[in-house]
Each structure stands twice: as structure tokens, then as C-alpha cells.
Amino acid sequence: MPAPNNIKMEARKLDFYYSDFKALMDINLEFQKFQVTALIGPSGCGKSTFIRCLNRMNDLIPGTRLEGSLTLDNEDIYDPKVDVVDLRRKVGMVFQKPNPFPKTVFENVAYGLKVNGITDKSFIAERVETSLRGAALWDEVKDRLHDNALGLSGGQQQRLCIARAMAVEPEVLLMDEPASALDPIATQKIEELIFELKKNYTIIIVTHSMQQAARVSDMTAFFYMGKLIEVDRTETLFTRPRNKQTEDYITGRFG
Ligand SMILES: Nc1ncnc2c1ncn2[C@@H]1O[C@H](COP(=O)(O)OP(=O)(O)OP(=O)(O)O)[C@@H](O)[C@H]1O
Numbered sequence: 001m002p003a004p005n006n007i008k009m010e011a012r013k014l015d016f017y018y019s020d021f022k023a024l025m026d027i028n029l030e031f032q033k034f035q036v037t038a039l040i041g042p043s044g045c046g047k048s049t050f051i052r053c054l055n056r057m058n059d060l061i062p063g064t065r066l067e068g069s070l071t072l073d074n075e076d077i078y079d080p081k082v083d084v085v086d087l088r089r090k091v092g093m094v095f096q097k098p099n100p101f102p103k104t105v106f107e108n109v110a111y112g113l114k115v116n117g118i119t120d121k122s123f124i125a126e127r128v129e130t131s132l133r134g135a136a137l138w139d140e141v142k143d144r145l146h147d148n149a150l151g152l153s154g155g156q157q158q159r160l161c162i163a164r165a166m167a168v169e170p171e172v173l174l175m176d177e178p179a180s181a182l183d184p185i186a187t188q189k190i191e192e193l194i195f196e197l198k199k200n201y202t203i204i205i206v207t208h209s210m211q212q213a214a215r216v217s218d219m220t221a222f223f224y225m226g227k228l229i230e231v232d233r234t235e236t237l238f239t240r241p242r243n244k245q246t247e248d249y250i251t252g253r254f255g
Contacts, residue, residue, distance in 0.1 A: 005074070008033045008172060008202040009054060009091075013068035016049055018061070023049045025226045027068070031172075031219075036194060036203040038213035038234065041223035042254065047206045050223070051174050054204065055091040056084055072172070089116065092170035096177040098157035100149035100164070105132075105141050108149045108160055112168040127167055135163035136193050155186025162193065173197065175205040179212065191216050210250060214238055222246045 009031040016024035024046045031037050039047045052058045053070060056077065070077050077087055089112070100108050109128040118124060128145075132138040137159040141152070149160055158178060165173060175194075179187040194203060194216045207213050213220050214234060221231040222243075230243045241247045248254055 006033045007031065008073065009204075010071045010074075011050075011053075011068065012071075014050075014053065014070060015067040016046075016053060016058070017065045017067075018049075019063040023226050024053075027228045029221055029228055029231060031202055031204060033202050034198055034200070035218040036198050036205060036216055037219040037221060038217035039204065039206045039221050039223060040208075040210060040213050040249075041229075042249065043208075045223040046226045047223050048176055051093075051176055051204060051206050054172070054174055055088050055093055057093065059084065085115075089168045090170055091172045091174060092165035092168065093174040093176070094158070094161050094165055094178050097181050098154055098161050100152070100157050100160050102148065102150055104146045105149050105152070105160060106145040109163050109167050111164060116168060128163075131163040131167040132160075134166050134197070135159045136189060136196070137163055153186070155182050155189060158182060158186070158190060159193065162190075162197075166197075170201065172202045172204065175203065177206050177208060180208060187212075210238070222249060224249070 007030045011027045011029045014024060014027040015022060027050065039051060041047055049058065053066060058064045058066070066078060072087070072090065101111065106128055109131050110124050113124050113127060129138065132141060137156060140156060149157065152160060179190045182190065191212065194205065197203060205216065217234045219231060220234040220237045222229045222237065224245050230237060230241060230246045237246065238250055241250060
């Protein structure tokens with residue numbers, strides 16, 4: 001019998017262009033189910049570009065082009081037959097700056113369900129509660145569900161965005177520096193949350209903080225100038241990197 005395939009997403013020979021500029025070169029990287037993978041590397045190395053390929057967010061930028069393949073459960077996500085709305089339901093995203101809609105807490109979380117055509121009010125209310133609990137925010141907002149989300153603190157807003165992403169039950173969560181705009185306590189809450197979330201989701205996180213990568217991730221991938229230099233178990237990459245550029249970066253010699 002073939003070994004069980006635990007690969008949730010996989011990039012093969014991936015090149016990415018912004019018009020003539022080649023931002024990613026020959027990326028080969030796989031993401032295991034229910035693991036957290038951190039993408040690290042100096043500013044401009046292509047981390048955000050790469051993570052945005054994973055749910056086709058770059059499609060929205062004119063003049064961009066991708067070569068090679070990117071699969072979700074062995075299916076090519078760039079196949080013309082793929083429904084991008086459905087792909088983004090399966091591969092949710094949380095951005096660097098919390099970006100709740102100027103709507104109530106409840107409406108923020110219910111939004112994706114409504115976009116997906118769900119109208120059953122009791123189902124929506126139940127899913128809103130489960131998602132807020134899952135994002136470790138329920139206790140703080142259960143009496144403020146109908147207040148404007150913009151009145152929440154930055155850390156609460158970011159957990160609300162995580163709840164909003166979770167409400168449509170994605171399989172993969174992409175997080176592009178989710179804690180960079182937050183204070184240390186709010187950051188710690190997000191990190192604890194990531195630890196909980198990986199029981200149910202495959203998580204890919206871009207971070208500038210090597211300490212954060214070391215704390216939250218199982219695997220770490222080091223990018224430099226559009227190339228994937230090294231990927232390994234986080235502990236190994238930070239203690240015994242195989243590549244000189246990785247070593248220079250993690251020891252603070254550049255970046
Ligand atoms: N919309 C765009 N149009 C053209 N070039 C872009 C665009 N977005 C990013 N780039 C370029 O692609 C390269 C990779 O950028 P990217 O934002 O992916 O890097 P990053 O590693 O995420 O950086 P940072 O850590 O600073 O966010 C950079 O040279 C950047 O200038």
C-alpha cells in the first residue's frame with residue numbers, strides 16, 4: 001500500500017513574475033497537514049509574494065504570472081477549472097494589519113457565510129459563536145456582538161479576523177505577519193491561538209521574528225532574494241542550518 005500522503009499543499013518549480021521582474025525562482029516546498037510552517041527571510045525576499053500565490057491573491061495584481069505548479073490535496077489550484085471563491089474558502093488568509101469591516105462583531109464573522117449563500121439564522125449564530133470561541137475571543141466579546149468591530153483593541157480585531165477566516169471552515173490558514181502590529185501580550189495570545197489552531201488546520205505563517213518562528217512553527221523555510229534557500233524542522237534549522245546564508249541570517253549577520 002502507498003504511504004499515506006500528508007502533504008496538504010505543494011509548490012513545484014514555481015516561478016513568479018511581476019511583469020518582467022522575477023520575484024520567485026524555482027520554489028519547491030511542501031506543507032504537511034496540521035503543521036505550522038514559518039516563512040522567514042529578509043525584507044523583499046518574496047515571502048509575502050509566495051504566501052499570496054497559495055490562495056491566488058496575486059491574481060488581483062495586473063501583469064503577474066506564475067509558472068510551475070501549486071497543488072492543494074494534489075489538485076492544481078491554477079487550473080482554469082478551479083473556482084477561486086471556493087479555493088479562498090478552503091485556503092483562508094489573515095493579514096498583517098487587522099482589517100475588520102466597519103460592521104458589528106457578529107456581522108464580521110457571519111460575512112463569509114452569507115457570501116457563500118448561507119441564510120439559516122440559527123446556523124449562522126451557532127457558527128459565529130464557535131468561530132469566536134475558536135479564536136479565543138468569545139469571552140471578551142459575547143456582550144458586544146452587536147457593537148462596531150472597530151471599537152475592539154488591535155489584538156481583539158486580529159483575533160476577530162481569525163474568527164472571520166475560520167467561520168467558513170477553511171483547511172489551510174495563511175497568516176502574513178499576523179502579530180506585527182500588536183503589542184507583546186496580544187502577540188502572545190495570537191501565538192497561543194496558532195498552537196491550538198494547528199490541531200484542525202494547516203498553517204503557513206510569514207514572520208519577521210525568528211523568535212516567533214521558533215516558538216510557533218514545526219517547519220521553517222528560509223527565503224533569500226526570491227529563492228528558497230533551506231527548509232527543515234524548525235529546531236534543526238535554527239540550531240544546525242546546512243546553508244551558510246541561513247546561518248548568517250539566523251545569527252543576525254544580515255537582514
Ligand atoms: N505589486 C508588486 N509589483 C511589483 N513588484 C512587487 C510587488 N509586490 C512585491 N514586489 C517585489 O517583489 C519582491 C518580493 O516582495 P515581497 O513583498 O514578497 O517580499 P517580503 O519578503 O514579503 O518582504 P517584507 O518582509 O518586506 O514584507 C520585492 O522585490 C518587491 O519589491
